Amino acid sequence: MKVVIRVDSSHPMGSGHLVRCRTLAEELRLRGADVRFICRDHPGNLVHLLTRSAFSVTVLPGPPLCESTAEDYTQWLGVSSETDAAETIEALEGEIPDWLIVDHYGLDRSWQEKLRPQVNKILVIDDLANRPHDCDVLLDQNYQLPNHSYEKLVPNDCQLLLGCHYALLSPEYWQYRQTLASRNGKLERVLIFLGGTDPQNITG
Numbered sequence: 001m002k003v004v005i006r007v008d009s010s011h012p013m014g015s016g017h018l019v020r021c022r023t024l025a026e027e028l029r030l031r032g033a034d035v036r037f038i039c040r041d042h043p044g045n046l047v048h049l050l051t052r053s054a055f056s057v058t059v060l061p062g063p064p065l066c067e068s069t070a071e072d073y074t075q076w077l078g079v080s081s082e083t084d085a086a087e088t089i090e091a092l093e094g095e096i097p098d099w100l101i102v103d104h105y106g107l108d109r110s111w112q113e114k115l116r117p118q119v120n121k122i123l124v125i126d127d128l129a130n131r132p133h134d135c136d137v138l139l140d141q142n143y144q145l146p147n148h149s150y151e152k153l154v155p156n157d158c159q160l161l162l163g164c165h166y167a168l169l170s171p172e173y174w175q176y177r178q179t180l181a182s183r184n185g186k187l188e189r190v191l192i193f194l195g196g197t198d199p200q201n202i203t204g
Helices: 016-030 047-052 081-092 109-118 171-179
Strands: 002-007 034-040 056-060 099-103 121-125 137-140 159-162
Touching: 002 016, 016 034, 016 047, 016 099, 016 121, 034 047, 034 081, 047 056, 056 081, 081 109, 099 109, 109 121
Parallel strands: 002 034, 002 099, 034 056, 099 121, 121 137, 137 159
Antiparallel strands: none
16 A cells, blocks of 8 residues: 655644654554655754654755744645645656545645545545545544534545544553553643644743
8 A cells, every 4th residue: 555645844833743644654654555755845844753764755845935823824835735736746756646644734625636636545634624625534633523523624425533532642652651650639740742843932
């Protein structure tokens, strides 16, 4: 099975999208899949984490300098949706993968429709439920997500994988959990992880 993953990372985006896609890719590779990535050369990207894990990565040209913020998802691509779709198709080099996995807040149905003829199946990873998608499977790992969140946003035959039991966590979390002592009484300490970047200085 051939799988291509389209995901980005940068200072505004953080590391979460790329890291969870790497986790999925590592599991797919263990199951015999041939997985490669397509990523744009954004400032602060973490493509080296993928190459360090021995994944093939096609790096798309970096975007023009622009003021992208953590909240302005539409600017996360750095280029137009049409340009990104054309460059992604070119990066496929005529190969028709069994699955295209897309994890990007800046991409929606218009982009996916352009890629549809180039792939067999599309899996979208999303957390926002704020835009339409053309996909065969949609994964949203948010806690207590209402079943109707993606109503009218995906095709009627799209398979929805909703809720935290689909969370793309690396095996280390499970291993560490086995070593934790049982807790009784009041919860006193909580660790909040912000995805590798803190552009709004929430921790300041």
